[in-house]
Amino acid sequence: MADATATSAPATTVLSVEGLTVSYPGGGGRRVVVDDVGFELRRGEMLGLVGESGSGKSTTAMSVLGLIRAPGRIESGSVLLDGVDLSALGAEQLRRHRWRDISLVPQGAMSALNPVMRVGAQIADVIEVHERRRVPGRRIDELLGSVGLPARTARMYPHELSGGMKQRACIAMAIALGPKVMVADEPTSALDVIVQKAVAETLKGVQARLGMSVVIIGHDMALQAQLVDRVGVMCRGRLVEIGPVRSIFRSPAHPYTRLLLQAVPSLRQREWHPAAATQALRDEALALVAARHPLADVGPDHKAAMP
Numbered sequence: 001m002a003d004a005t006a007t008s009a010p011a012t013t014v015l016s017v018e019g020l021t022v023s024y025p026g027g028g029g030r031r032v033v034v035d036d037v038g039f040e041l042r043r044g045e046m047l048g049l050v051g052e053s054g055s056g057k058s059t060t061a062m063s064v065l066g067l068i069r070a071p072g073r074i075e076s077g078s079v080l081l082d083g084v085d086l087s088a089l090g091a092e093q094l095r096r097h098r099w100r101d102i103s104l105v106p107q108g109a110m111s112a113l114n115p116v117m118r119v120g121a122q123i124a125d126v127i128e129v130h131e132r133r134r135v136p137g138r139r140i141d142e143l144l145g146s147v148g149l150p151a152r153t154a155r156m157y158p159h160e161l162s163g164g165m166k167q168r169a170c171i172a173m174a175i176a177l178g179p180k181v182m183v184a185d186e187p188t189s190a191l192d193v194i195v196q197k198a199v200a201e202t203l204k205g206v207q208a209r210l211g212m213s214v215v216i217i218g219h220d221m222a223l224q225a226q227l228v229d230r231v232g233v234m235c236r237g238r239l240v241e242i243g244p245v246r247s248i249f250r251s252p253a254h255p256y257t258r259l260l261l262q263a264v265p266s267l268r269q270r271e272w273h274p275a276a277a278t279q280a281l282r283d284e285a286l287a288l289v290a291a292r293h294p295l296a297d298v299g300p301d302h303k304a305a306m307p
């Protein structure tokens with residue numbers, strides 16, 4: 001990927017996010033909802049981003065893909081994809097990188113598919129826009145097969161697919177151009193437990209086969225534990241902890257991480273720890289984050305560092 005904005009980055013890092021700060025209108029001014037977030041994604045790595053609802057996971061993901069729309073605003077930060085500063089690119093240039101170099105399995109993928117278009121045509125569309133040539137049906141069949149869908153799915157409309165099938169179709173679309181990085185925003189959250197596990201396994205299989213790097217966003221720590229190599233924990237817009245999933249599960253450093261782990265069934269005892277007893281821990285965690293990093297009001301006239 002040659003680009004005038006290319007800078008050097010360690011060979012093992014495919015995506016590098018630094019100082020990402022995003023705001024939305026709120027409280028009479030602007031409210032920072034992603035606050036100085038930074039992380040690196042290594043080649044072939046699966047990185048989880050967890051945190052409760054509203055902690056800023058999706059906003060982080062959408063910022064990485066250059067998909068924050070007004071009234072949202074990126075205040076500062078950079079996103080380097082294989083050395084290319086995506087945050088310095090215009091909308092058209094970004095569009096060229098999206099799907100080909102970095103793709104998204106959106107939250108609510110169930111409704112992300114066009115209801116009046118056959119699944120195969122939707123996948124072909126993504127490829128044809130970038131490759132500017134007709135896609136043979138065989139390639140679509142192979143893509144569908146690689147996510148565990150029969151070839152006949154190509155001729156079906158979204159309403160004819162189960163939730164799990166729709167999710168797989170979205171994954172097929174996201175891997176269609178063999179991107180370096182895939183961001184999956186809660187790819188299994190609307191599915192029942194059995195289908196969740198099957199889709200998660202498909203994701204893992206696809207990632208391993210293609211050697212892709214994946215950022216996977218979710219609430220479910222137990223599912224993340226089985227999927228990802230490293231996990232980052234978000235709380236009130238801050239990335240409060242990041243590290244190998246095993247060490248975070250064994251010895252969480254941040255009280256908020258400990259809180260999240262309280263809600264995970266014990267892998268040893270295979271029973272649920274009631275979350276009710278965790279209110280004190282939750283208060284402690286939130287107070288700690290708030291004291292260290294009060295949510296900043298950047299004011300209505302704050303100049304965005306990135307367009």
Ligand SMILES: Nc1ncnc2c1ncn2[C@@H]1O[C@H](COP(=O)(O)OP(=O)(O)OP(=O)(O)O)[C@@H](O)[C@H]1O
Pocket residue numbers: 024025033051052053054055056057058059060071072
């Ligand atoms: N379009 C918007 N307008 C105003 N505020 C927004 C908008 N989108 C997100 N926010 C706010 O930004 C904060 C972070 O939201 P975000 O969706 O990133 O959190 P999340 O951790 O992904 O939550 P969830 O798990 O529920 O998807 C929330 O306080 C949310 O209300």
